[in-house]
Amino acid sequence: MELTELKGIGPKTEKLFQKLGIRTVEDLVYYFPHTYLSFPKTQVVGSLVDGEQQAVMGMLEKDATVVHLHGLLMTTAYVRDLSGKLRLCWFNAAFLKSTLRAGTVLVFLGKVTSFKGQKTMQQPRIFRPEEYEAKPGTLEPVYGQTKGLSNTAILKAVRQAMDVSVFRPDFVPESIRCNRTLMDMRTAVRAMHFPESVTQFEAARKRLAFNELFLFSLALAEKKAHHAAERSRFVIEAHPEVAALVEKLLFQLTEGQKAAVQDITADLRSGFVMNRLVQGDVGSGKTIVAFLAMLETALSGYQAALMAPTEILAEQHFAKMKAMIEEHALALRPVLVTGSMTAKERKTLYTRIATHDADLIIGTHALFQEKVVYDQLALVITDEQHRFGVNQRQELSEKGQRPHTLVMSATPIPRTLAMLVYADMQVSLIREKPADRLPIRNAVVDENYRKNAYKFIYEEIRKGRQAYIICPMVEPNDMLDLENVSDYVQKIRKIFPKEVKIGKLHGKMKPAEKEDIMARFLAHEIDLLVSTTVVEVGVDVPNATVMMVENAERFGLAQLHQLRGRVGRSEHQSFCIFVDTQNSEKSKQRLQILAHSNDGFDIAEQDLRLRGPGDIFGVRQSGALDFAIADIYEDGALLREASEDAAFVLKTDAELTLPEHGELKKALDRFLAKSCTL
Template sequence: VLLTGSMKAKEKREAYAKIESGEVSIIIGTHALIQDSVNYKNLALVITDEQHRFGVRQRESIANKGSMPHIIVMSATPIPRTLAIIMYGDLDISIIDELPANRLPIKNCVVGTNYRPNAYKFIEQQVVQGRQAYIICPTVEFSEAIEGENVIDYCDTLKNIFPPYINIEYLHGKMKPAMKNEIMDRFAKNEIQILVSTTVVEVGVNVPNATVMMIENAERFGLAGLHQLRGRVGRGKYQSYCIFINASETKKASERLEILNHSNNGFEIANEDLKLRGPGDFFGVRQSGDMEFKLGDIYSDASILKTAADMVNRIEDGEIEVSDVEKQRLDEYIDKYIYSSGLNI
């Protein structure tokens, strides 16, 4: 059964009943699956796709819906190995770091706003060859409070720039689901050649014929998000391109975007993103900032953290025995050096 927040009340009630009675064996849905009104008869397996789009408490709440269900979390956003060990130390980690066969590496460029005319000419050339393009803007509509390009006005501007045989439409999250689906279906059929969109196309969109991703105000997006957006092209046999438009003149913004310019490796990008933003509080609810370890540093002490995690696993697996004497020494050490110092562990 399918369960989403946009379903009608009657449809939801029918789905709730089937889920609670056990009439259905597999439930697929959105965040609606973790609402209080959903009761599972015997939840044994939870598979969370694009898990980074779920909050810390949300990921925890779905697991609490069953009696210690098996958990599989999946993400196309690479996580640095050190962080993965800390975040998912109780899970087995599998990494897929190869492209599917017959795909070419995406060619990147980071340019200023004065490059737009050249970018438009290049996009037009790609369209003439039968290809398609995404153009990403950070906002839906104009706002005096927020600087940056917006989808609605940008789409109108492009219609006056490109020849009339090139069909240009926009897409954003505030549109009704039926309208969004219609736009994406037409884009998939190449009835729309240029799609001006917000980040709603960041995941779950597969149009192999699209070969250009142009991101306006790229400095306003996180590296992981930009890498995800870039992944919307390069999904077919054609050479694909990603154009990052940097509207900022700051050195920091340029340095950040140059990381993407010189690498398509998501794991390298994730490491740099970690250094720039901080990992957040993975045992609480903060999604960025410094990880507040009291005795260690996640960057300089990465090897020690990994060794500690490996040792814990070996102890739990019975490969290493810890004697009562060693446990007592550890307790004494904690009392003397840790609790006496006032640190919270």
């Protein structure tokens, strides 16, 4: 059903929805809220706590005043009750003056701060007392927005879509739904959009998260059964040239790197197909481990392919590999294959690969195009495994005759979860950082430190360094007072001198545009990059020494650690500044873990322990497994249940051919077609 069939959506509004990836009514039904606003019970002024989102009911002691301040109109009012007085202020909202009259009793909802010793709320929402009375205990959905499309407009469209959409049959067997007390799908989807209570929301989220984890577990179990103890036709021996190369490196391999190399070497010589994950913290040196495996493979007379998630990262890997081969005079032929190459260039490369005139093939998804034919592909390596769909990796593997598989991940998943997530793989851990890397210096600050942070960033840029500033949002959201890339760039262009070259990057850009921005940042054509978390897994920019994360309290600790890994990649001292805009005791406690530790595995374990129901209101954790709803940190127990249920289903019906599993088979096929989790 087309979006334009809904009331109030014409061609112009349809284009705005399409910018959010919503093209049909079904897309709209499954476009779930980005987060939710909760409504606390009203407090008296005297009990308000700095840094917390709170509601207060009181009487305005005077009419509101409107004054000009730094080019903005500021509306100010004071509300009083028996326990004290609270200052209220809004920017560019002069129209409120007619509402904020002396003697009026209203409820104000917002974050409390202190200004010159006076308790203050900036930009609070306003309610009539009778209107707010029903709010505590409820949740208000907040959707990802784009300019011109408000939360209210999206909410109105979703309500219509829910009434006319036809839901697919439920694919989770009824026995499992009953055993796990799972909500039915129609109710769950409605409750995700319009929860009547926190309890109902949690039940709905559990159902949708279970769907993803159940399908993931089924796919994982099938993959494990298919790959178990397969004999390999590629037995790869160790070569003295590689050992000599390691001896001549400008740095010494860490113990973790040495152990990983030994694991991989043993797998390649075993006579069985390798299926190994190298899990290493950010900056731990996984790439050199992968390169050594590729060199051993090529020197044994076979081909090795390395697939990177972006062209610029593939180009960076290729340049390093080529330099290594030339420096050590190895008789090997590396090639780079990317989607942006001309037809003539691709044709030449395809011929070289097919005739084994290329031993080492590095590229992007272009490596598994139909026209790419390998001669003897013995090793397939994927960098940052969660950026590729299972079908993409399978297609690349099928280019050979069951080549060895090596996967690299920088996401530090707690061991308890890794045993489930990587149940089909052997795992090598690299925990240490190379000896030449200085530990990142961390600071957790509040909003008042911003000016000092900007000065510090400018000083680093004057030294010839580069910096990142991370924002949680792409564009303004009329329901969330969070920093966004679009407005932030405009703001800091007025703050930093004109010679500072500022760029912006976010997930809504086209892939080619994102690649171009990162290439310019790597080439130092950009000094300061304002970005969303899309840089979490990205190109290595050794010259970047500062990262500043706005609204840091809104992110999971593990994701903040991943972001921090974009700096500290050279011999230069690097710094990370976490701006805690909430500045509450809870947010301070969480962020201090990052300030005192650079160990991603330790942080992941602490993140897992600290998470609770309240964290659903933050920015959703992203990382190793890009589920739409599920979160392996928050849903570890649910993943275990889903894994048990998947094993039971496959034990009774390995091929999912029974009539009662017809819908499940269709759902699994759809999941595999778009999955980026295996």
